[in-house]
Amino acid sequence: MNANGNRKTQLLVLIVVISNVIGNVSLSHGMHQVGRIVSASPLDYVKAFANPWTIIGICILAVWMLSDLALLSRADLSFVLPVTASAYVLVALFGKFLLHDHISWERWMGILLITGGVILAEETPSRTTKGPPEHLR
Amino acid sequence: MRWILVGIIAICNTLGDVLNTAGMKRQGEVEDLRPRSLFWMVRRAVVNPYVIAGIAAMAVSFFALLSLLSIANVSFAVPATAASYLLETLLAKYILGEDVRSRRWAAATLVAMGVVLLQF
Numbered sequence: 001m002n003a004n005g006n007r008k009t010q011l012l013v014l015i016v017v018i019s020n021v022i023g024n025v026s027l028s029h030g031m032h033q034v035g036r037i038v039s040a041s042p043l044d045y046v047k048a049f050a051n052p053w054t055i056i057g058i059c060i061l062a063v064w065m066l067s068d069l070a071l072l073s074r075a076d077l078s079f080v081l082p083v084t085a086s087a088y089v090l091v092a093l094f095g096k097f098l099l100h101d102h103i104s105w106e107r108w109m110g111i112l113l114i115t116g117g118v119i120l121a122e123e124t125p126s127r128t129t130k131g132p133p134e135h136l137r
Numbered sequence: 138m139r140w141i142l143v144g145i146i147a148i149c150n151t152l153g154d155v156l157n158t159a160g161m162k163r164q165g166e167v168e169d170l171r172p173r174s175l176f177w178m179v180r181r182a183v184v185n186p187y188v189i190a191g192i193a194a195m196a197v198s199f200f201a202l203l204s205l206l207s208i209a210n211v212s213f214a215v216p217a218t219a220a221s222y223l224l225e226t227l228l229a230k231y232i233l234g235e236d237v238r239s240r241r242w243a244a245a246t247l248v249a250m251g252v253v254l255l256q257f
Contacts, residue, residue, distance in 0.1 A: 008169065015170075031206040045203065065195075069188070070170070070178060073161035077154055078229035078237045081222060082244035088215075088255060110254030117247030120240050128236035129162065 005074075009126050012071040013083055019064035020087040025094065027057030075126040082121035085114050139213060142205040146217035147224075149198035153191045154221075155228045160187030162233075212256050219252040 030053030048054050071080055089111050095101035103111075164181045167174055182188040205214050226245040230237040 011170070027203075028206055031203060034207065045200065048203065048207075061199075065192075066175060066179070067170075069157060069161055069182060070167040070175070072154075072158045073165065073167045073178070076229065076235040077158040077233060078226050078235045078241050078245070080158075081154070081225055081229075082241070082248045085222075085248040085252070088252060092255060104257050106254050106257035110251040110257075113247045113251030113254065115251075117244040117251065120247065121244035124238075124240050124244075129234055131162065 009074050015067040016071055016084050017087045019060050021090045023057050023060035023064050026053045030054030030057055079126050082117045086118045088114050142201045143217040145201040146198050147220045149194045151221045151224045153195035154225055156187050156191030160185045215252050215256055219249045222249040
């Protein structure tokens with residue numbers, strides 16, 4: 001892939017990660033306001049959608065879904081997975097600096113390991129296949 | 138109940154990602170992010186059987202996640218994803234035919250371990 005193509009892939013990674021973080025944080029916030037639902041009834045889920053944080057979260061996760069599909073059209077799944085795991089690091093740091101969560105040393109270790117994984121994967125070519133796999137054509 | 142939800146999330150996540158990747162590779166690269174290109178991507182994706190199945194699996198995973206988030210902290214969903222990292226890398230190599238070498242295995246393993254540690 002040429003440099004320009006690589007930049008597009010990297011821009012997509014950025015959009016996927018940021019929409020994932022903001023979408024999940026708003027959704028989580030909304031669901032905690034709604035309270036517990038473990039139900040097979042779709043109606044209970046519909047009630048959850050009345051919460052503004054839930055609605056915002058779902059809209060942003062729709063952006064995440066589209067950008068993730070676009071990214072998967074260009075890059076390997078085994079590249080996308082570790083690279084987009086940087087979302088965990090952002091969620092943890094978000095909690096630390098904005099919500100003043102305590103981060104234990106185990107969590108710091110986790111953040112470090114994930115960062116290492118992201119860097120390792122970033123160093124591999126983003127795409128190693130030409131076209132779809134033979135048996136899935 | 139929590140662990141059943143965690144299992145559902147892990148399996149549906151893996152299926153969803155592998156099916157979506159196969160489907161999106163079939164329909165070709167998205168060249169840019171203009172609304173027009175995204176519109177065409179969605180138009181082709183909604184009739185792409187792999188993507189339909191992939192999104193169905195993700196929808197199941199999503200509703201399981203909603204339930205889990207309503208009874209547990211967001212960190213509780215994390216072990217489900219940790220397991221799917223390794224499973225998905227395996228399927229990416231053997232089903233999607235990606236060139237997964239030591240660097241990517243190491244990356245997936247570090248991420249999975251890191252994700253587990255984040256629970257504490």
